[in-house]
Amino acid sequence: MVSKKQTTIQDIAKALNITASTVSRAMNDHPKISQATKNMVIEKAREMQYQPNAMASNLRKGKANTVGMIVPRINRHFFSNIINGVESILNPAGYNLIICQSEERVSKEIENVKTLISNRVSGILMSLSIETQDVKHLQKVMNHRIPLVLFDRVSNKLPISCVENDDELGAYDMTIHLIDQGYTNFMWMGGPRNVFIYKNRYCGYKKALESRKLKPAQMQIFEGHPTLQVALDFMRNYLEHNKAPDVVFATSDYMAMGAIQACQEKGLKIPDDIAVAGYANEPFSELISPKLTTVEQYSEEIGKAAARLLLEEMLSENDEVIPRKTILRPRLIVRESTVKSKQE
Amino acid sequence: MVSKKQTTIQDIAKALNITASTVSRAMNDHPKISQATKNMVIEKAREMQYQPNAMASNLRKGKANTVGMIVPRINRHFFSNIINGVESILNPAGYNLIICQSEERVSKEIENVKTLISNRVSGILMSLSIETQDVKHLQKVMNHRIPLVLFDRVSNKLPISCVENDDELGAYDMTIHLIDQGYTNFMWMGGPRNVFIYKNRYCGYKKALESRKLKPAQMQIFEGHPTLQVALDFMRNYLEHNKAPDVVFATSDYMAMGAIQACQEKGLKIPDDIAVAGYANEPFSELISPKLTTVEQYSEEIGKAAARLLLEEMLSENDEVIPRKTILRPRLIVRESTVKSKQE
């Protein structure tokens, strides 16, 4: 059994009849400490079950080798894959990650920011909550000179480096694919268009239609919380009172799934009676039947890109950093739900 | 623009012509500080963009109000839901969470443990990596008197509180359901049975069969890495050379999905020609067609239970805590994949 208190470098110093400075330097492999002393110290440290006190060390050094990351939710594949990407860059570089969830609430997001500033993290990576409009809390991070990089849900109200998907292009590519398949009567479904990503996806969709001389104005548009249930409810009701469109382009796989279920309930065959496309390439999208045409966003790459930008800012000597943008091109994945069987 | 250095309580004290102690007490709402002073301090703090230095505070107090959590991977619904459960208990109690991934490697797990000890977390929650056999690193945590609770992937080599699923019971219930549906010719699929959870699920399956006088010995058993692809490959090959069983009980939804795909390729109707059951209630399991019968594990509850146990240990005055176990009962979810249509 160990004693009540934790071992400190002082204890080790006392035991070896040297000073704490020497112990500290020995543990940190300082060049001016003799190998003999280093060995002695390291052995003693092990013997006494010494674990450095990161709080004391960080305090003295004025910073922790820790990066804070704020995401709306971790139980979304998109975000947890991004986290993996981030770790794959930051861990080898010697940083630990503190992950916070905003739960899509701006109040929690502000809370998280405060915690991270208080912990004097070396940098912050974040994706804004769906509620976030005002960015005072981001300004605060910048005032504290903490490097900050936004990803996916970004803001352009402040000069901050960020990593984005080219959502407009993703939606554009998808729409062109759908038009090429011969569909003309569209329905668009998406999350609220005050959120950048949905706005951009809508723009891409609109541009594609216009480029082929179709009139987006007359197309159906449904905007709502991007979940299965919301889309299902809407679509059930819609099909009750209206003629089905040729194709539903849902800018969320969950909404696409809702639409599919509503259609199947009505006895509509997909894709022969109605086609459905999604967005995000959620894991289930290739497990369902018909397999869902969607857009892959390379989430892990987003994390890597964001981590690289942050790393550069953290290591930069320069006080004033020029914000940079990384824009990733998504990839269209064509599956069964939008390609009519040959015999038709 | 702010000055290069961060504001400290000293700066606030100087600005108000009082001492740092008073500022500290005012910020922490100490009863002996007058309301007037508190207001003054708080106002000044806001004005000067003060953010408390958690490192200094933690160092002085000897502990951080932080809990460390180690999971094999965060991009599994099972684990990310557990994390949500943990946060729902720990955040209101005033704790922050540091989440670490072991990536199923014992070496990373040991690394993580060291980091958490160094950061003097108030407690650790962990689920062991699939590799972990030796538990010296857990002993180390205990030596440092850091409260520790294991969940899901536990070890009984040390006296540690833990939260487990009753996997045996879950599999038992499922098997009984399948027998009741009239299936007799079984195939069992699962992960490696040296892993506790798969072993237990197998035991439950076996016990159920025996209780109904069926001979498990003659049933088909496939043991492999619990992924869709592995199960798909196996099943394709199996159906090529053998008569299909009545029912496949896969103790992983992904394996079940692989089996389903192989069957559908062969033109077998589910559940009429062959039934398939899974385990874990992955999100996709109710999105596919037919909807998959499976077992819900209440992952969020696991997190809550673990957090509650930890909280008690952290708050306990008592130095020696008696380890406690919470065992959660999973719930059978009967869906389409195992229930024959009425007209048959």
Added chain:
DNA sequence: AAACACAATGCAAACGTTTGCATTTATTTT
């Protein structure tokens, strides 16, 4: 009016490191 209680604040040490500078000891140069 002296003695007391009480509220509010100040003083100073402590938490465990790190690090610039000073000191000691050993080695090399003149």
Added chain:
DNA sequence: AAAATAAATGCAAACGTTTGCATTGTGTTT
């Protein structure tokens, strides 16, 4: 052999809080 250099370690302050105890000032009791 004295002086200069190099190598290894020690000294002490600092990081920004918190907190037990001491001090001050104000109002209350005898």
